[in-house]
Structures are given as structure tokens and as C-alpha cells.
Amino acid sequence: MTAISATAAKAKGPLVWRDMDQQALDDAYDQLVYAPNRDLILGRIHAASERARQNLGAPQRLAYGPSEHEALDIFRAPTLPSAASGQGKGAPINVFVHGGGWLRSSAAE
Numbered sequence: 001m002t003a004i005s006a007t008a009a010k011a012k013g014p015l016v017w018r019d020m021d022q023q024a025l026d027d028a029y030d031q032l033v034y035a036p037n038r039d040l041i042l043g044r045i046h047a048a049s050e051r052a053r054q055n056l057g058a059p060q061r062l063a064y065g066p067s068e069h070e071a072l073d074i075f076r077a078p079t080l081p082s083a084a085s086g087q088g089k090g091a092p093i094n095v096f097v098h099g100g101g102w103l104r105s106s107a108a109e
Helices: 003-009 022-028 038-056
Strands: 015-017 060-063 071-074
Touching: 015 022
Parallel strands: none
Antiparallel strands: 060 071
């Protein structure tokens, strides 16, 4: 039996969204299905986040909604010296917006 015929032989359940049955929809939100090295990657992300917090300190929390989960973490980089004026110059900003279903971990990670 080839891979194509094995896939075709698998019966789909009732469609719950577009052309996906419940299993296909659940798999779409589970990175382990598509990235078997997910846990290794998450470990690297966690370690990098820890290093960033050690270097930058705790973030400032800025609310954009009423719940504790509706807040941005703002990590302020130190100001850079400006050779021309002798005054501090603002550091660049990186904005990260998490996309997709947040099913694991936390914003701190």
C-alpha cells in the first residue's frame, strides 16, 4: 500500500471547519504533528528568553485590556550615547506579536 492510498483510505469524520474534520483541525493547532523537534525548539526559546531578561531586566507591563492577560511586555533597552549631542539616543524597538493558538507556555517564554 502506498502513502497516497493509505491517506486516501483514512476516513474523515464530519467536517467542522472548511475541509477539516475534528482531528485535522486539532492537528493544525498542535505543532508536534508538523515539528517533531518542537520540545527542543521550545527549550531553546525558553533559554534565549531567560538570557534576554537577565540582560534587560524585568519588563514593564502595559495594559491594553481589562484582564491580566491583556498586557504588553515592554523591555527597555539602555539608551545609546549620541556622539553629536552628548545626549542619550533611543534604542531600536522590536515588536513581537504572537500569532495562532496559544496553547502552551506563557508570554514570559
